[in-house]
Amino acid sequence: MDAKAVIACRVAQEMQDGFVVNLGIGTPTLVPNYVSPEVHVTLQSENGFLGMGPLNGETNANIVNAGGQPCGLQPGAAIFDSALSFALIRGGHVDLTVLGGLEVDxxxxxxNWMVPGKMVPGMGGAMDLVTGARRVIVAMEHxxxxxxxxxxxxxxxxxxxxHCVDLIVTEMAVFRRDENGLVLEEVAPGVTEQDVRRCTAASYRVAPTLREMNLERIGARAIL
Amino acid sequence: MKRIGWADVGPLFRDGMSVMFGGFLGTGTPAGIVQAMCDADLHQLTLIGNDSGLPVPGVSPLIAERRVSRLIASHIGTNPATGKQMMAGELDVELSPQGTLIERIRCGGSGLGGFLTPTGVGTVVEEGKTRMTVGGRDYLLELPLRADIAIIKAKRADRLGNLVYDRAARNFNPLVAMAADVVLVEADEIVETGEIDPDLVMTPGVLVDYVVLARSN
Structure with a gap:
């Protein structure tokens, strides 16, 4: 089972009907593939629109996502400038953002934006997104x-x-953060609590309700 | 607004100028003006805009030809030449979070002395800045940005300089159009005054100094 598919499938279950969602580049862009058909979300693109959809048919050079790749607009989409786009982001009008991570503590x-001496791409919109979105999910390999x-x-x-991360979803586990720190809430099928502990360098509590990740939408079996 | 030809574009620029540009990964950056700037043999430019271009070229030709000595942007990762010149000490790069960068530009064009944002608190972005607490929340004081000249890409301009942008090519353009001493627009189409519905004007013509018709037309 592909780690990225597991992560995207689990993150998809955090979507609620009516949410405005901003998805970072990479694994987060796979999330819409696993969202239940009864749940309708509006995708925001930081470069200036609401109502991003899949590319259907012809490409328009001026309709691109935050990675500069061609995408589509849903009926009812709205386009605006970058100041309004980031006012939406900082102003709490985005319900949820999903981004990749290099480290979470x-x-x-x-x-998730630079490795000194190696990779200095710039933060783009990431700092604003994790500061302003109502809920922040980090979707990354464990x-x-x-x-x-x-x-x-x-x-x-x-x-x-x-202090910006609310939920961490990896191919092994789901951690929620509350006022006292991280709580291990779910493990992937075939993964034990000990496996998670061996691969995690943070202190965390284990939820009394620890359960197996629901991966029905990709029909998962043994993953590791 | 004055309509000009391509021969008039290069002479609007000088060595050492600060140039603010519209565009996001090249989409919405005026490619013809960037080329004219390369042809004008300019040096020591300061560029202010979201990124240094690519996959669509954007301002990347100016970086490739080493015309830029200073860049203020939120992202340079898609154009490896920018990082190389920065690491080699040939290009001074100031990284600003995208929402902060566009708001600094908005302030520069709106008569505001700065703004308070929670973005960047507790990160390297805070270095050298004033932290202020308002209503129990920490913010950084961010200061306005202006430039000598702004370069804009529009879908349509009328003879007064009223502008309409196309789709996600709007991005930084309407803000950049307010924050520079001289505003130069490359338009895909120039129409008669009155042909753009006043409700649909995205940048009022009084802000625009020069319009040049895009070459592909």
Whole structure:
């Protein structure tokens, strides 16, 4: 089972009917594939519109998503300038944002925009999104390519924002953050609590209701 | 507004000028004006805009030809030449969160002395800035940005300079059009005064100094 599909499928269950949602580039863009047909969300694109949809038919060079890739507009879409776009984001008019992460720590701090000396792409809209959206979900693979933990006691990379993360969804687990820190709420099918502990460098509590991630929409079985 | 030809575009620029540009990853950046700037053999430019271009070229030709000594942007990751010149110490890059950058530009064009934003509190963006607490929440004081000249891409201009933008090519353009001493527009189409419904004007013509017709027409 593809880790990205597992993550996207689980994140999709956080969508609520009527939500305005901003999806970051990468894995978050897969989320709409797994949203229940009864749940209708409006996708916001930071470059200036509401009502982003899949590309259907011809491309228009001036209709592109936040990654600069051609996309479509849903009937009823609205286009605006970047000042209004970020007023929507900072002003709490976006219900939910889903972004990738390099590191998240037990205080909900997020680092996802630069690796000093290696990768300095710039923060783009990420800092505004995680500061202003009503709810922030980090959708990322549980470990680095070298097997290192990404969920840490304290982030080591430059932060995107402090105390901003509400939910972490990986291919192994779901952590929710409350006022006391992180709570492990779900594990993926075939993953044990011990597996999660081995791959996680943060302190967290285990929910008494710890349960298996629901991956019905991709028909998941053994993942690891 | 004065309608000009392509031969008149280069002479509007000088070495060392600050140039604010519309566009998001090149979409909505006036490609013809960028080319005319390259042809004008300019140096030591300061560019202010969202990013340094690509997948659509945007301002990337100016970076590639090393015409830029300073860049204020929110994102440079799609144009590797920008990062290389920055690491080599040849290009001074100031990164500003996108929502902060566009609001600084809005302030620069709106007579405002700055604004308070929660974005960047507790991050490297805070370095050198004043933190203020209002109503129990922390904010950074961010200051306005203006430029010597703004370069804009419009779908349609009328003879007074009233502008309409196309789809997501609008992005930074209407804000940039307010924050520079000289405003230069590349329009896909120039129509007679009155042909644009007043309700649909996105940038009022009084803000526009020069319009040049895009070459593909």
């Amino acid at each position: 037990q205080d909900g701090n997020l680092a 470990c680095t390519r070298n097997g290192g933990a990404k969920i840490l006691e304290r982030c080591t990379l430059p932060l995107t924002a402090c």
